[in-house]
Amino acid sequence: MSTTMFSGTSRRTPRLAGAVLLTLAALGAAAPLAAHAEATKILFVGNSYTFGRIDPVMSYNAANVHDLTAAMYASNPSGANSFEPHPWGGVAGIFKQFTVQVGLDYDVSISARNAASLRGQFLNTNNAGWDLRGNIGSQAWDKVVLQEQSDEPLTKQPGLASNPAYFNTYTNLIENWIHQGNALSYRERDLIGGTNARCAEITGASTGTCSLLRNVPANANANANADVYLYQTWARPNLVNAPSTTVTDEDTGAVTPTGQPAPSFYPSLQAMTDDLKQAYAGAALMAGADGSGGIAGVAPVGEAFMRAIAAGVATPDMYASTAITDGLLDLWFDDGTHASKYGSYLSALTLFGTITGLDPAVLGLNEIAARDLGISAAQALLLQRVASDQLGFAAAVPEPETLALAGLGLGLLWMMRRGRQERLPAGGTMPAVPA
Secondary structure, three states, X not given: OOOXXXXXXXXXXXXXXXXXXXXXXXXXXXXXXXXXXXXXXXXXXXXXXXHOOOOOOOOOOHHHOEEOOHHHHHHOHHHXXXXXXXXXXXXXXXXXXXXXXXXXXXXXXXXXOOXXXXXXXXXXXXXXXXXXXXXXXXXXXXXXXXXXXXXXXOOOOOOOOOOHHHHHHHHHHHHHHHHOOOOEEEEHHHHOOOOHHHHHHHHOOOHHHHHOEEEEOOOOOOOOOOXXXXXXXXXXXXXXXXXXXXXXXXXXXXXXXXXXXXXXXXXXXXXXXXXXXXXXXXXXXXXXXXXXXXXXXXXXXXXXXXXXXXXOOEOOOOOOOOOOOXXXXXXXXXXXXXXXXXXXXXXXXXXXHHHHOOOHHHHOOOOHHHHHHOOOHHHHHHHHHHHHHHOOOOXXXXXXXXXXXXXXXXXXXHXXXXXXXXXXXXXXXXXXXXX
């Protein structure tokens, strides 16, 4: 397998085949494109950024997604918050709906746990004893998506829970285990730093943790031809000049500001995004350096968030007094870390384009997941275009009727905003465009 890195299209989707699929999708082809082929088995590995944390995203399309931790939750619910009941669909469920709409046959599974890191997934360090590594090895997957804990890849800073050495190391170990499946016996000091002292210095762990012998059984379902993708996460407003820390109610999930000053680790969302971009690219290169198969691509979700802001689609500051009334979409939930339904939709669009090689813009004005999530057709078109532009697709050529409806939707959105601006008194604010 080649280890060439690029964001947006799968290495396994030839240009010509991709163009044919794109055309069929744009023309509204209803029949499955691979009617006689087996379904593509894909696993999403991550945490609440993948399962969505709250409805309508968290349970979205759960009936058509295999939640591999649902049985574990039923057996030991201490592995998840009570306000995050299974089964989960999440971003994986939105992705599944996209594939159905363009006639692709994907068998979608999700293995996730709140706040899980890739290291935690692979070593099963969760206190509930959920066998998350077993989920990864449970089938010979065609495609696997790995989402790291949100601040783990970041450059280490005092007070920030980042650990880029763990991110790089466990991205590589999981990728190797998926592709080669060899049983492993190692100490983290052998992979990070070379000595107990150096490993402890780099990771912040104890020398005992660095010297602990780790034994991982063979993966009987390894697949050398699997495509492994990295799900690049987004900058977190609660780490960038947030006005206050917050607390989350353990029973309801409600988020309440504490009024206490929040530490800031980056001067801007763009600066944090740039750090994430570099970290994910570096992990991908490291994973491919040993000839084990490598990473098929990085889904640039965090970069898509910033593109939505730059394009005037999303609000640039969720804490601003005008954030609710500026007529723009808010990509973040009110805790300043998780995605809103708009952010999760954009995440799924970016993943869809990266993994399938199809332009997200072909989903169009009547896209079903957006309707189900309470996202208007005009808003869905805007987010589809952001994902399409981020992935470098040329504009798809839709049916004339679709093109006319798209123009009408965007025109109405523009007129609504313009009308509000014209009616505002000097120094006034503009109410939000309703979904």
